[in-house]
Amino acid sequence: MNRLQLVDQIKKKSSYLCVGLDTDIEKIPKHLLKADDPVFEFNKQIIDSTRDFCVAYKLNTAFYESLGAKGWESLRKTSEYIPKDCFTIADAKRGDIGNTSSLYARAFFKNMNFDSVTVAPYMGEDSVRPFLEFEGKWVILLIHTSNKGSDDFQTLETRDGKFLYEEVISASQLWATPDQMMYVVGATHEEKFSSIRMQAPDHFFLVPGVGAQGGDLEKVSKAGMNDQCGLLVNSSRAIIYASSGENFADAARKEAQTVQLEMKKLLNEQLR
């Protein structure tokens, strides 16, 4: 999915919600455990019930890898099941020397059909570039993450008086256009959203950390939106585990709709 198509979907659905399929086999409703592939079954029902209210799905690969080859298969099946009008994110936080990153890119872009992969910047340009060589695919680069440890290194000040994450933004803008690259900016850093938006006016930001981690949707949206919206705000646990009973899919739908309605309001306010 390209940028234009993504912006279209956001307008059409009045939503910039990304649903995080952090599917933990220990947390899904018990009645699903009878299914052949409980994780896929859970994902399928969550996707069916939330697809009207979100524009993207993010699959954190850790949840699937922790189940071995079977989990990897659930990941692949889910990536294929997601409707084509939704943007797909392999939240893999990969990054390795060039020839190795190419293999990761192949895993997520060719063997599976993800639109994007999250990539860690520590190893520099040649660890990111192989992901950019796939036509129509995206790199979502970690900039300032939502976790506590995000201040350990990301906000170290360099000799030029910039934060490390600002150096990552500057450098990476030479590697790819906003049509191929997005940035991960955690909702827990709402005070930094305006300055990051100034430094990267056109990039989409993938925003984790709203909800369970304490980020505030309204503040983040007001500070971070650009004239094409420019945000994908992720919610995982609050939506997919809205209920642990047999009504989990309905509960997820309601929760997704609640977020979408708030987003609609914010889009109307910000983009008028």
Added chain:
Amino acid sequence: MNRLQLVDQIKKKSSYLCVGLDTDIEKIPKHLLKADDPVFEFNKQIIDSTRDFCVAYKLNTAFYESLGAKGWESLRKTSEYIPKDCFTIADAKRGDIGNTSSLYARAFFKNMNFDSVTVAPYMGEDSVRPFLEFEGKWVILLIHTSNKGSDDFQTLETRDGKFLYEEVISASQLWATPDQMMYVVGATHEEKFSSIRMQAPDHFFLVPGVGAQGGDLEKVSKAGMNDQCGLLVNSSRAIIYASSGENFADAARKEAQTVQLEMKKLLNEQLR
């Protein structure tokens, strides 16, 4: 495998060689493609023929992930096949928010029985700590990698006049002892080995980049060795693809032995 056991193996084998099982199905000898699991078959024969001359095996997960669920299964089977007297490294370069890193740790330390996982530091302490909670397991933290892009961010100077990678060393020394943590230091930065060794006198360094990438075993060993050796020097392509014919395992054995003999000499010189 703990530190004492690793040092014992190094002395016993007079080797600090780590063989990198970067097994690419497009590069293995054609006659193996008839096997049920060609990647595992290749690894098995390489392990059988090199185990006398190395103390560790490193499996870069990208090569396995690029084959999907089947590759993940080859990874698991290989990790089980490696003899218990060899240290095992899942070269996964993972790192995510705490609860997610726990799942990666479970994947590599519980579902498979790797001794260690390589971890990227960008997300900070809470992305690394979950890996340290597994008794007897190791984190191998990326410090200064061997690729060209390693200078994009890792050698940015901070306001304190340190390189970013030096900040990562300082911070991470508060997270774990040298009994639980090793550092990745690329052989291509031989000029920095002495100062990194001064900053981290007791840590083991996992050293990629000798051979195909241009690093020099002798220089790196002289600058980087401590009184327990403190080095695991990786070689992948030069050993496992020493021949593309049916004699590939023999050729790998000879190549591994050549490196081991050089290491024996260096150990004798440095540790006398």
